[in-house]
Amino acid sequence: MPSGKVFLISGVTDMRKSIDGLSLIVAETLELDPFSESWFIFCNRTRDKLKILFWDTNGFWLYYRRLEKGTFKWPRPSEDGAIHITKQQLSWLLSGLTLDHAKAHRPLYNLEV
Template sequence: MPSGKVFLISGVTDMRKSIDGLSLIVAETLEMNPFSESWFIFCNRTRDKLKILFWDTNGFWVYYRRLEKGTFKWPKPSYDGAIHISKQQLSWLLSGLTLNHAKAHRPLFSLEV
């Protein structure tokens, strides 16, 4: 699991792009730092392929996943091109669930005793 933030790159990405092309999308289109601890996740038009790009110490990693059957529950594009999700939502996405899985307990904040 990622040590930093997780970002879904909204819309579709050409899966022929490799590390250089994906990192340029992060840097130039999203104006984010591809050398951060963040994970950047890209999806193709048919939503059956994902690439995950992240920097680790002295080089990039690219994970590639292709589904043989079914599709990823990719969210609709956002105005800024990136959607911040939690690590749990990433796990749901990779398992074929939606980001807002109905059976999950929502996190609670600012609780007092």
């Protein structure tokens, strides 16, 4: 799981782009730092392919996932081009759920025994 923030790059991304093309989208279009600890997640038009780009110590990782059946529940595009999500929401998205999955348990705080 990511150690930094997780950003969904809203809209549609050409999956032919590799590390250089995707990092340019992050840097120039979104004005975010591709060398940060953040994960940047891109999706294709048919929502059955994802690419995850992130920097690790001295190089980029590029994960690619293709679904054989079904689609990812990709959110609608935002005006700023990126949507910050939690690690839990990333897990939901990769499992085929929506980002606001209503059946998830809410965290509990300040409990006593």
